[in-house]
Amino acid sequence: MYDFAIIGGGIVGLSTAMALGKQFPDAKIALLEKENSWAAHQTGNNSGVIHSGIYYKPGSFKAKFCREGNLSMVAFCQEHGIDYEVCGKVIVATTEAELPLLNNLYQRGVENGIEVAKLTKEQVQEIEPHISCLAGILVRSTGIVNYRQVCQKYAEIAQQQEAALYFKQKVVEIKEISEGYCLITNQGEYSTRFLINCAGLFSDRMAELAQAKPSAKIVPFRGEYYELTPEKRYLVKNLIYPVPNPNFPFLGVHFTRMIDGSVHAGPNAVLSFKREGYHKTDFDFRDFFDTMTYPGFWKLAVQHATPGLEEMMRSWSKALFVRSLQQLIPEVQAEDVIPTHAGVRAQALQNNGKLVDDFLIINRPNAMHVCNAPSPAATSSLEIGKAIALQIVR
Template identity: 40%
Template sequence: MSATYDFCVVGGGIVGMATARQLLAERPGASLVLLEKEAAPATHQTGHNSGVVHSGIYYPPGSLKARLCRRGAELTARFAAEHDIPHRVCGKLLVATDTVELARMHVLHERARINGPAVTELDAAELHRREPHIVGLGALFVPGTGIVDYRRITTTLAELVRSAGGRIRLDTPITAIEENTDRVTVAGPTGSWTARRLVVCAGLQADRMARLGGIRTDFRILPFRGEYYRLPAERSDLVRALIYPIPDPALPFLGVHLSPTIDGLLTVGPNAVLGLARERYPKGSATARDIREILDFPGFYRVARANIRTGARELRNSFFKRGYLEQCRRYCPELTRADLRPHPAGIRAQAVLRDGTLVHDFMIEQTPRSVHLLNAPSPAATSALPIAETVAGYVLRGQ
């Protein structure tokens, strides 16, 4: 008979790995196994983002995102310093390029005051002084925003899990979850594992894992491709800070931005295009199962109808570099098509309810023996360490 672990964690992205580490920190000597279906941790969302350590100014006051993002930025900086992981606080400028965005900027500034991060409002002249290559009617400067390598943070967390006695099994997909009164058994093609408590941080597969575990199924993960470009090396010092547009509050995406990365690149992106494959990154990728689950879901059609103009624009800009470039040139007019070089895409897991509502906040649900993180889009990487504290709290209170 196989051993029964105290804890089983499914998912080897930054949130799953952070949760495993948190459980072992709070219960020294406990037995834990983490199961990841890919050959390495941080293969999907964690390893395909712009590396921004967000400050938490965007999110509705009192939401999990607002509370956990700010704490996450602090914990991420501390973790990076403790483990010699490069981390740089470069600041962020949110640039208003027309009167509509200027009005939104003032609203966002007020929200920032409530959420807590330090923010300074700049006029056009001060914006130009700080960033000579950027233009706009005004901007918000968020000095605490930084950049880091989240993949490296995840591999460091994996080392800490192992050093605390946890087991990490890679290449281990899960196809079944059976929960009884005193334990949970998960199984897949490579074996089965039994634990007293189960945590699922499955990202792009969150809805499918939820169905396996008997969790609510009135939502579906829709994959949105975020396509990036990078600028040539000689233009990597074009800006000093991260440059963002003022976001449209009706959309869950922050818009195409200029992002210095911790390894010295300057990236442009991402856009947001509905993906036809959850875990394949080349443009044009599609899988029959992913397409079928999109088309079978009523919420998809409601989202599509409500965002038809935005979706058409994003799709056009995905296939025609000129449209993508126009978004960047609104605040950085000297960019040219030749500046946009290929860079790997990312895919965002966005939970959508059957009525077409996009779930904006982190979403956690549980059964008597399991906890599922159902929705963890940006800023989940920034918030990973306090998300882990929160999830571990659910788990340990249930013991």
């Protein structure tokens, strides 16, 4: 019998294991991961950005955890010798209509306690010479890191704290027992007094197995990236973002210098027909059926029909994708970019068609379900894990 069992070996699950081991050093902790490596899905396929917290509603969990997580992630990397860089990023307006939106974003950054600076066109081009824009803001605290390396260190620390970490353990059934829960996997059974669900793309299904009745469903969105060819990497010094469309729940196509020196361009945001569907042709009937029969999806689709269609067209047309990149850097040509990896965002959607715009943690007797932890969960992971551990009273 374990004191705590965690489902999911992404960055939030591993951080939670580590935080529990620190908070309760005598506890027996198990973590169950269905793959044979850590961070195999949402965490391991993200853009590697240490976010500042500028985008999020003041007072929200995302704003608080991201701002604090930015500092704690940098400190963690320093302490454990993980390569990172606080390189900063610019967010730019390329049309007159975007200028008031850029100012709103600047004000939000100020409200969130983030160091931001307004930039003229000329000042932007001193930082990123190849940008075409009207104005911008500089967010100095944004950084880059390899989150797979971070997860590996989290796992090592959890094991040093004597947590039991298991690979290839896919949870297929959850039973309530007198002392807590019994987790039945494809390999065996694990009994626990307290269950913590950090299953990412499958967090809603794990909550359903535990009779938690989640108030939202995961709808997977694939983000597809291109990569600048090595000879064109000089076009991007650090990170370049557009002003996000306030009516569309994604940040827009941007340029990200990775910690290995490569430069990724993207992502778009298209519905995935499989929760772990990293390719256009990936399909899973149950995942597809769940989305197509969910009223919330159709309400969302109607509300965002035009930008959604544009995202789909950009997915199938490299020319359209490149055109969106040229709004930021006109010099980029089709031959300068090659396809690279895609990621899938585990986004929770309510029945009324509203995206869950904050981290969502559902508390139940002897259980806690993290049912919405997309970006900036990686940046915020140390803070999320700490918050989960602090909520538990033994």
